[in-house]
Amino acid sequence: MAKSAGSEPLNGPMQRLEQIAHLVRSSRNAFTTLDRALHTLTEVLGARGGAIVLADASPKRQQEWACGDDQRQIIQMGRELVDGVEAHGEATARHTVLPGSRPGRTSEGMVLSTPLTGVQQAIGVMVIFCLKQPPVPLGTALACLNVVGTVLGCHLQTASLQERLKAQPDATSDAAAGLAASYNPDQIVGHSARMKAIMHEIQQAANSRSTILLRGESGTGKELVARALHKLSARRQQPFVKLNCAALPETLLESELFGHEKGAFTGAVKTRRGRFELADNGTLFLDEIGDMSLAMQVKLLRVLQERNFERVGGHRPISVDVRIIAATNVDLEEAVRHRHFREDLYYRLHVVPIVLPSLRERREDIPSLVGYFLARFNAENRKHLKISSAAMDLIVEYDWPGNVRELENCVERMVVMTRRDIVAPEDVPLSMSLSPPPLAAVAETPAPSPETRSSTLPKAVAEIERERLVEALQTSGGVQTRAAMLLGITPRQLGYKLKKYRIAPKTLIG
Ligand SMILES: Nc1ncnc2c1ncn2[C@@H]1O[C@H](COP(=O)(O)OP(=O)(O)O)[C@@H](O)[C@H]1O
Numbered sequence: 233m234a235k236s237a238g239s240e241p242l243n244g245p246m247q248r249l250e251q252i253a254h255l256v257r258s259s260r261n262a263f264t265t266l267d268r269a270l271h272t273l274t275e276v277l278g279a280r281g282g283a284i285v286l287a288d289a290s291p292k293r294q295q296e297w298a299c300g301d302d303q304r305q306i307i308q309m310g311r312e313l314v315d316g317v318e319a320h321g322e323a324t325a326r327h328t329v330l331p332g333s334r335p336g337r338t339s340e341g342m343v344l345s346t347p348l349t350g351v352q353q354a355i356g357v358m359v360i361f362c363l364k365q366p367p368v369p370l371g372t373a374l375a376c377l378n379v380v381g382t383v384l385g386c387h388l389q390t391a392s393l394q395e396r397l398k399a400q401p402d403a404t405s406d407a408a409a410g411l412a413a414s415y416n417p418d419q420i421v422g423h424s425a426r427m428k429a430i431m432h433e434i435q436q437a438a439n440s441r442s443t444i445l446l447r448g449e450s451g452t453g454k455e456l457v458a459r460a461l462h463k464l465s466a467r468r469q470q471p472f473v474k475l476n477c478a479a480l481p482e483t484l485l486e487s488e489l490f491g492h493e494k495g496a497f498t499g500a501v502k503t504r505r506g507r508f509e510l511a512d513n514g515t516l517f518l519d520e521i522g523d524m525s526l527a528m529q530v531k532l533l534r535v536l537q538e539r540n541f542e543r544v545g546g547h548r549p550i551s552v553d554v555r556i557i558a559a560t561n562v563d564l565e566e567a568v569r570h571r572h573f574r575e576d577l578y579y580r581l582h583v584v585p586i587v588l589p590s591l592r593e594r595r596e597d598i599p600s601l602v603g604y605f606l607a608r609f610n611a612e613n614r615k616h617l618k619i620s621s622a623a624m625d626l627i628v629e630y631d632w633p634g635n636v637r638e639l640e641n642c643v644e645r646m647v648v649m650t651r652r653d654i655v656a657p658e659d660v661p662l663s664m665s666l667s668p669p670p671l672a673a674v675a676e677t678p679a680p681s682p683e684t685r686s687s688t689l690p691k692a693v694a695e696i697e698r699e700r701l702v703e704a705l706q707t708s709g710g711v712q713t714r715a716a717m718l719l720g721i722t723p724r725q726l727g728y729k730l731k732k733y734r735i736a737p738k739t740l741i742g
């Protein structure tokens with residue numbers, strides 16, 4: 233017993249180092265390798281969580297990765313360390329108290345960090361946070377970090393050089409070449425447990441022919457996942473055809489799906505193939521399937537069952553080999569109950585459901601998404617905007633009713649509109665988003681009469697707070713920094729409160 237306890241801890245890191253060396257040797261994507269190496273190391277050190285933060289000079293696809301718990305706080309430590317990172321730096325350990333995700337909660341432990349260094353260049357930092365002593369001697373842990381930091385740093389440096397070389401032939405045309413090298417529209421960003429589970433489901437489902445139903449609120453990435461499923465399948469060389477079932481009136485939808493024969497209806501001057509035929513051997517993505525009319529549902533069900541159909545105005549059955557991926561944000565069970573959606577079609581589609589979580593349910597992914605979009609819009613706008621941690625906190629706390637699509641738009645506006653180099657909380661254009669409901673209503677609500685006055689103290693306090701916020705914003709003409717000053721709070725606190733009470737400053741003015 234004593235033997236295994238003695239040899240295992242020393243063997244463990246050695247084996248893991250070999251694994252990491254293997255990851256690097258067989259790497260196709262430096263960033264995926266980085267992420268996997270981080271996971272491996274966090275695991276071997278029994279750490280609570282870990283993060284990698286890249287310095288500015290590194291390739292700009294994504295800047296931050298994290299795994300485990302307390303990711304935001306660990307990323308934050310990484311950000312603080314990355315500015316001072318030096319090419320000849322070494323791994324260090326220090327005792328630290330990490331602020332918790334909720335006020336008043338802290339975690340005490342040890343932070344191990346190492347620079348990621350290439351040849352004469354600091355590329356970033358890796359931070360590992362352990363609540364208890366690592367299961368290996370501290371010296372061994374630091375030696376491991378030193379080795380991994382250098383291996384990963386050199387790997388990134390090489391990958392970035394390769395990327396630049398590849399981009400060179402176009403470099404004369406425009407800086408757009410740099411953009412092409414750094415932004416990949418197919419990338420699914422997210423390291424939360426929920427997203428990892430989804431990536432796993434995608435891998436599993438991609439190669440079967442089963443119908444897949446993608447569910448989730450608007451903007452959660454259903455189409456992105458549909459494309460990923462296609463790209464990972466054996467059909468990847470064949471067409472991916474998309475049709476939005478909500479966008480077309482019924483008759484048009486029918487001829488779009490099944491095609492039509494010449495003369496089938498006025499205007500059908502020649503025979504036209506429908507999306508089913510166009511997608512033959514490939515994938516047909518039926519978006520917003522929950523909005524399809526009952527009559528179309530019957531027709532679709534028939535094709536799914538019999539795998540053949542006729543063109544509109546035609547009589548010859550056409551059979552195709554198509555993999556169907558459907559998507560909806562509608563509550564299909566509810567629609568079935570109300571008879572807006574056919575139960576038999578529901579079961580046909582519901583073979584492999586994949587449910588995409590809202591952004592609110594995976595806030596830990598927000599920093600990486602922001603980094604990803606920031607890199608993209610910076611490149612598109614030829615800017616070098618960075619984001620302050622206060623602004624990032626505000627973004628992470630926000631509710632994102634429009635999910636990743638809303639976040640993407642927000643970052644784009646932020647990049648276009650912000651004049652300084654570092655985004656402050658007041659530069660984050662959250663209030664322009666979809667959900668600025670009844671501020672006008674708030675402002676116009678008459679003072680409560682004694683009878684209707686809020687019954688509990690917290691409610692009454694909230695009401696007063698909201699009134700004061702509205703007042704201050706009106707006085708300041710909607711300028712948030714001034715309003716915050718008037719109220720004696722920081723702009724960041726003001727930002728939180730505006731979100732909390734769903735107050736949109738813009739609707740208050742004029
Ligand atoms: N996990 C993700 N990583 C990167 N981009 C994402 C992610 N999820 C969504 N997006 C982006 O957000 C936008 C909305 O995604 P989309 O797939 O159209 O959502 P949906 O079909 O669910 O409405 C797209 O620009 C998409 O590329």
Ligand SMILES: [Mg+2]
Pocket residue numbers: 451454455519
């Ligand atoms: Mg969509």
